[in-house]
Amino acid sequence: MAQASGAYLVGDYAGALLHAERAAAAGEARGATLAGHIKLHGLDGEPDDRAAVRWFTRAAERGEPDALIALSRLAQAERGGLSAWQAGDYLDRAAQTGDARAALEYGLYLMESGDPARASDTLDWLRLSAESGYAQAYSEYAIALDQWVHGPHDPARALDWYERGGLAGDPHAALQAGLLYLSGEAGAQDQAHGAELVEMAAEMNLPAAMGQTALLYFQGEGVPADPARAVSWAQAGARAGDAESQFLLAYALATGEGAAVNRRDAYLWVLRAGQPGQGSLAEDSDRAQLEAALERVLDPAVAAQVREQAILTAADF
Incomplete structure (x- = not known):
């Protein structure tokens, strides 16, 4: 198997396939999985879904979770002779192996089934x-606890997982955790910590968090009031297309709070904030x-x- 992995890493896919097939013949499930991926993506020539399914099935018979996940995705797309109804069974088998990624995939599959x-x-x-420490599951579990229609709608239970997700690099989770701390909706109001998490999400380039951060600095909520810093975040969010940021920037330019008065630009930004689209303030x-x-x-x-000008540049935001 080491030879197969080494050949794969240097781009020798024909050699990788040969060694993977030998490893599979010797009972190595990972060899069959690698052969399946090579066939699936056509790395040795043309993609071959049916050949990929044969190799993944061979690995799946030995309980290889990566192969079972691959088979579930092929089944959902009804490729390689598989049917959509098989997807759930493959993910169930994968999750039963104790694999954290498989558990997440199966949970999301069940969630989507409704x-x-x-x-x-x-x-x-x-x-x-x-x-189990699978970082990608933190925010998904939090959403299921907090927002899923069939979930418990329990923001208090979700808060810790939102925060873990944010600390693991998910800006949406960091923003949600911050908003919950700011509002006290989850029972643990901490405005300073909430503001810190919201700004963390903004620093991870989430436009909506930029607007929220700007608002916090304008209002002095959880942070010392700082109109200039608020305008800086509003500018970043506005340029990224966030309507709340565009409105806040328009307000600053119209009133001179944190920025030099420029009513022409203020009018441009307030118009952009009202243009149709996700999050529009129309x-x-x-x-x-x-x-x-x-x-x-x-x-x-x-x-x-x-x-x-606002109409002509609408597509830029």
Whole structure:
């Protein structure tokens, strides 16, 4: 098997396949799995789903979780002669081996199936994956505990897993943990720690977290009020397409709080915040009021130019 792995790493896929097949013949499940991947991706020539399925099946017979996961994905796509109904069985077998990644995959599969009768099993598999230290499971388990329609809707239980997910590098989990600490919704209000987690998510380049961080610095919530720092985060989020950030930047440019007054640019950003799209503030009354106020003070010709610019650059955000 070492020869197969070595050949694979240097790009000698024909050699890797030869050695993988020999390892499989000697009873090495990982050899059959590697041969399956080579065939699946056509690394030795043309992709061959059916050959891949044969090799993965050989490895799966020896309880190899990676092969079982591969078979489940092929089954879901109905490739290689497999049927979608087989996917769950493959993932069940993979999870039963104790593999943390397989437990996560099976939990997500059950979650997606939407069967309320399997809700307890779903949570158990996600919990087992998370408790085994598989970082990718942290935020998934938190979401299941907190937001899943068939879950317990228990933010208090979810909070620790959101935070672990954030510390493991998931910005969405860090943001959610931060918001829960800030609001006290999970029963453990800590505004300073919440603000720290929200800014961590912003530093991981999550646009929505940039807007939230800007708001915290404008309001002095969990952090000392710092309008200049707020504007810096609002600028970053606005350029990344976050509507909340765009509105906050428009507000700063209109009022001079943390930035030099520039009503033309303020009008441009408030228009962008109201453009259609995910997270749009089109129906937000504060945004609408700022837009109307800026229209009253701008020269009509300038306002028309800015409206045209906002439309022409809409696709950039």
